Amino acid sequence: MDGSIYRDIKREYDLKRQIAIDKSKKFKEELYNKYPVLSEIEDEINMLAIRTTKAILMSDELTKQIEKDNLSLKLQKLEKKYDNELKKIGLTRKDLEPKFECEKCNDTGVVSYNGNTKTCSCFSQAMINETYKQVNIYKLDEENFETFDIGFYSKVANKEKYGIDKSPMENIENIRNIALSFVENIDSATQKNLLFVGNTGLGKTFLANCIASEVIKSGKTVVYQTAPILMDKVIEYKFSYNKTGVEKEQYDKIFNVDLLIIDDLGTETMSNNKFTELFNIINTRLLKNKKMIISTNLTLKELYKEYDERVMSRLIGSFTICKFIGEDIRLKKKKMFG
Ligand SMILES: Nc1ncnc2c1ncn2[C@@H]1O[C@H](COP(=O)(O)OP(=O)(O)O)[C@@H](O)[C@H]1O
Ligand SMILES: [Mg+2]
Numbered sequence: 203m204d205g206s207i208y209r210d211i212k213r214e215y216d217l218k219r220q221i222a223i224d225k226s227k228k229f230k231e232e233l234y235n236k237y238p239v240l241s242e243i244e245d246e247i248n249m250l251a252i253r254t255t256k257a258i259l260m261s262d263e264l265t266k267q268i269e270k271d272n273l274s275l276k277l278q279k280l281e282k283k284y285d286n287e288l289k290k291i292g293l294t295r296k297d298l299e300p301k302f303e304c305e306k307c308n309d310t311g312v313v314s315y316n317g318n319t320k321t322c323s324c325f326s327q328a329m330i331n332e333t334y335k336q337v338n339i340y341k342l343d344e345e346n347f348e349t350f351d352i353g354f355y356s357k358v359a360n361k362e363k364y365g366i367d368k369s370p371m372e373n374i375e376n377i378r379n380i381a382l383s384f385v386e387n388i389d390s391a392t393q394k395n396l397l398f399v400g401n402t403g404l405g406k407t408f409l410a411n412c413i414a415s416e417v418i419k420s421g422k423t424v425v426y427q428t429a430p431i432l433m434d435k436v437i438e439y440k441f442s443y444n445k446t447g448v449e450k451e452q453y454d455k456i457f458n459v460d461l462l463i464i465d466d467l468g469t470e471t472m473s474n475n476k477f478t479e480l481f482n483i484i485n486t487r488l489l490k491n492k493k494m495i496i497s498t499n500l501t502l503k504e505l506y507k508e509y510d511e512r513v514m515s516r517l518i519g520s521f522t523i524c525k526f527i528g529e530d531i532r533l534k535k536k537k538m539f540g
C-alpha cells in the first residue's frame with residue numbers, strides 16, 4: 203500500500219468527519235436557541251444521569267435498586283417528551299446526528315468485524331480512485347440507475363437499420379434488466395460477465411457507471427479503465443525494472459478488484475504483448491470468478507478479426523452480449539439543450 207496516498211485520504215476522511223460533526227453541533231445549537239424546551243429537557247436528562255451514578259454508589263442494595271428503577275422510568279419519560287417536542291417541529295433524533303457519507307464506518311474508514319477492525323470498503327474504493335485517478339467514478343452521482351432515462355431510445359423498431367425486431371427502447375429495457383440482475387448476482391459463479399457492443403453515444407459507458415455505482419454502494423470495489431490506458435499501464439508495468447509499491451498495487455488490483463470495467467476495447471493499438479496480457483487478465487479473473495464488464499465500439503465480426511481466437515472464444519462463452527442500438531444520445535442531447 204502506498205503510504206502517501208493512504209495518508210492523504212486519511213486526512214480527507216478526518217476532515218470530512220470533523221465537518222459533519224461540527225455541522226450537526228451547530229444545527230443543534232441553533233435549534234436549541236429557537237426551541238429552549240429541548241435544551242431544558244436535555245439538561246434534566248443530564249441531571250438524571252448524575253443522580254443515577256450517585257444511586258449506584260449507594261451502599262444499601264434495596265434503596266439502590268428502588269432508586270435506580272425510579273430513575274430509569276423517569277429517564278424513559280423524559281426521552282419520550284424530548285422526542286415528542288422534536289416531532290412537533292417535524293424532526294427525529296436522527297436529524298440531530300452528524301450526517302456521515304458512509305453509514306457503515308461513519309467516515310472513520312474502518313469498521314469492526316468479529317471483534318477485529320478492518321478497512322471499510324469506501325476507504326478501499328477511495329484508494330483505488332486515487333491510485334487510478336478514476337475520473338469517471340466521480341460521475342457516479344450523475345450516472346446511475348436513478349438518472350437512467352430510457353426516453354432517449356426510440357420506440358420504433360427498425361430491423362433494416364439495427365438488425366433486430368425490437369425497438370431501441372425495448373432493447374435497452376432488456377439490457378437494463380440484465381444489468382440489474384448482474385448487480386444482484388455478482389458473486390454467483392453462474393452469473394456471466396457483460397460485453398457491451400454498439401456504436402458510440404448509445405449509453406455503454408453510462409450503463410457501466412450505473413452498475414459501478416450499485417456495486418460500490420453494496421460495499422464492493424470497482425476499477426474502471428479504458429482499454430488503451432489499461433493496456434498501456436499493464437505493459438509498462440510488465441517491462442519496467444524497478445516497480446514502485448503503487449504500481450504493484452495498481453497491477454494487482456486489476457486481477458483482484460471485485461469488478462473490473464474495461465471501456466472502449468478496440469480503440470487501442472494492439473500488439474502481441476497486449477494480446478497476451480489481455481488474455482491473461484480475462485482468464486485469471488474468470489478462474490477466480492471475479493466479474494468484468496467490457497465495452498467496445500467494434501462489432502462482433504470486427505472483434506473476431508481484431509483479436510486472438512483464444513481471447514474471443516473465452517469472451518463469447520463467459521459473457522452475456524448486450525447489443526446497444528439506437529441513435530447517438532450525445533447528438534440528441536446537443537439538439538435538445540443546444
Ligand atoms: N440511459 C441514459 N440516460 C440518460 N443519459 C444517457 C443514458 N445513456 C447515455 N446517456 C448520455 O448519453 C451520452 C453518451 O453516452 P455514453 O455512455 O458515453 O455512450 P457510449 O459509451 O456508448 O459511447 C452521455 O452524455 C451520457 O451521459
Ligand atoms: Mg463510452
Ligand SMILES: [Zn+2]
Pocket residue numbers: 304305306307308309310311312322323324325
Ligand atoms: Zn465507509
